[in-house]
Amino acid sequence: MPFRKKPELLAPAGSMESLKAAVQNGCDAVYLGGKLFSARQYAGNFSLEELEEACDYCHLRGVKVYVTVNTVYKDKELPEFIQFIGKLHHMGVDALIMQDAGAAKLVREHYPDFPLHASTQMTSNSLADVNYWYEQGFDKVVLSRELTLPEIRHITEQTGAEVETFVHGALCVCYSGQCIMSSMLGGRSGNRGRCAQTCRLPYTLYCGYDKVAEGHLLSPKDIATVSILPELIEAGIASLKIEGRMKNPEYVAGVTRIYRKYIDMYFEDPEHYEVSLDDMKELTQLFNRGGFTEGYYTSRGGLDMMSVERPKTWGLKVGIVDKYLPQHKKVVIRTREPLVPGDGIEVWTSRGPHVGCQVTKHSKAGEVITLTLEGDIEKNDVVYRTYGKALHDALQKTWEKETRKLQIYGVLKARKGEPLALQLWDNMGSSVY
Structure with missing residues (x-):
């Protein structure tokens, strides 16, 4: 196997319980939202005090924290937005996930050292898109979910940006970031964090006056890629993202644990990579809509990708x-x-x-x-x-008991007539004297 850097496993956190579930089950980073400015306004989300607690909890365990400020904003909201960003910067958030290009420009002006990730809502589905956002200061670009593996490989081989993609969870029926269906039918904008999930409703399809089909015709199955993880890694994807900020902590724990297991398995013994039936059953039990799909990684879409009978979990x-x-x-x-x-x-x-x-x-x-x-x-x-x-x-039980710890090293110097001196450090680059 040619040298590949192990990709980051990025897990969702809609609550403090979910955050702990993700961390204790092996994620490298979590993404979460505050009470304001987030694209998942119906998730639990975090107050400023909880965000600070989340940063401390994660950083003590070697896990990065990315905050989603991935909606579009109105002019009158920008002063409060920048104040919010300043507080995130001060508490040590590792990166911002953003959709609004104008708001991103303001962040770069006020906090030029704050890492930015381009949200999937930016609809980056070509090399030109990715390189443009990279030139605009985005270190990482979350690709549209509609790209195939060859298309992703073409991008990763020719860009300096890190590429992130969704590997498990819900799919949108529309192009990432381009859906206005919720706004048109429900009066709630997905690009303002209030998607009504109108694609999950039942519909009837007509050809002229003839009824052709009916059911949840616009409701995609969830994506699951554990079976094709080697291909994703070999395509050069730097961050493997699990969807689910509105899912329960048990879902976050189970999915994170399984993807952690198989990422590590691939790097330890790629020749014998094989996904067990029991693990697939566990993923199915946690949440599925009529089974899973590999999404657009391996296909161009079609009826097999849809959960027509039921839009919620089947079990x-x-x-x-x-x-x-x-x-x-x-x-x-x-x-x-x-x-x-x-x-x-x-x-x-x-x-x-x-x-x-x-x-x-x-x-x-x-x-x-x-x-x-x-x-x-x-x-x-x-x-x-x-x-x-x-x-x-x-x-x-996996997050009720603390199992993930960071090794800390230290030297204590005690010499008669001189102050005690203690130095502590870890392998993540943090030190104190």
């Missing part, structure tokens, strides 16, 4: 209905995965709303179990586990 397929006894409200399920008390399951019925319940007993894969459930259930209906109790509990 993991765990069984098939063997029979239903409506008079007793009993459903008999032939399982394919083990179940534990506290698991939530859902039967996908062909008519009417899907129905579900909570599991109360342990069972092994392959067992036939009987549950009390009322609904329009038929033989061969598919059963999904929408909540995995065991996985949830296991992931929660």
Whole structure:
């Protein structure tokens, strides 16, 4: 394998819990937003005090902090915006992720040493785009999600900028940064941090007066690239970004842990890189919309990329209905995965709303179990586990106990008649005397 620098693993943090989940599960950097000026206004986000706490927590563990100020701003907002940037600069934020070119110019004028990353909202989908933003002072450019691997490789080979791409999580149906659908239909602008996710609504497609199709026709599946990580690394991508500032901490913990595992695996033994079925099941259980797609990395799009039946998470397929006894409200399920008390399951019925319940007993894969459930259930209906109790509990423990520490070295000098002298340093370039 030719020498490749190990790419950064960048994880989302919509709350302090998610931040700790990301850090304790192996990320190299986190991205998060403040209460203002962020493109995810419906995430938990961080107050100034919480941002400072987040910086201290991450930096003590060798993790970088990138703050998203990635919306477009109005003139009247700029004075408060610059004040906010000044506070981020003072507390030691490692970089800003930005969309607004005018606001970025103001940041460079006031804080010329503040590193800037060009948000995916800037729609950088060509070498000319990337080089332009690099010349404008952006150290890193987050590419549009619509590029193929050969296109990305073409860019990384001919630019001085670092390139970042999304490797897991939600996809937009529109070109990154170019969607005005939420504004037009919902009166809420995605470019102002208030996307109404109108692409996730049901639609009907007509050809003339004839109905052609209906369902969630504009709702893409989530992207998952763990199976093609070697190709992404070899394409020269410097930062691998997980989407999900509005996801729960367990999601952040699980996805970060798996991508950390496989990045390290590739660099330790690239010849035997292989993704386990159990890890794919875990990713599926955490969140999926009818399975995953490799996105535009390996295809030009199409119906296979869409989750037409349902825009929300499906869960993991765990069984098939063997029979239903409506008079007793009993459903008999032939399982394919083990179940534990506290698991939530859902039967996908062909008519009417899907129905579900909570599991109360342990069972092994392959067992036939009987549950009390009322609904329009038929033989061969598919059963999904929408909540995995065991996985949830296991992931929660990963950030409740401190496991990630930074080695610190020191020298203490004590000599009679002279003041004590203590020097401390780490391998990240920090030192104090």
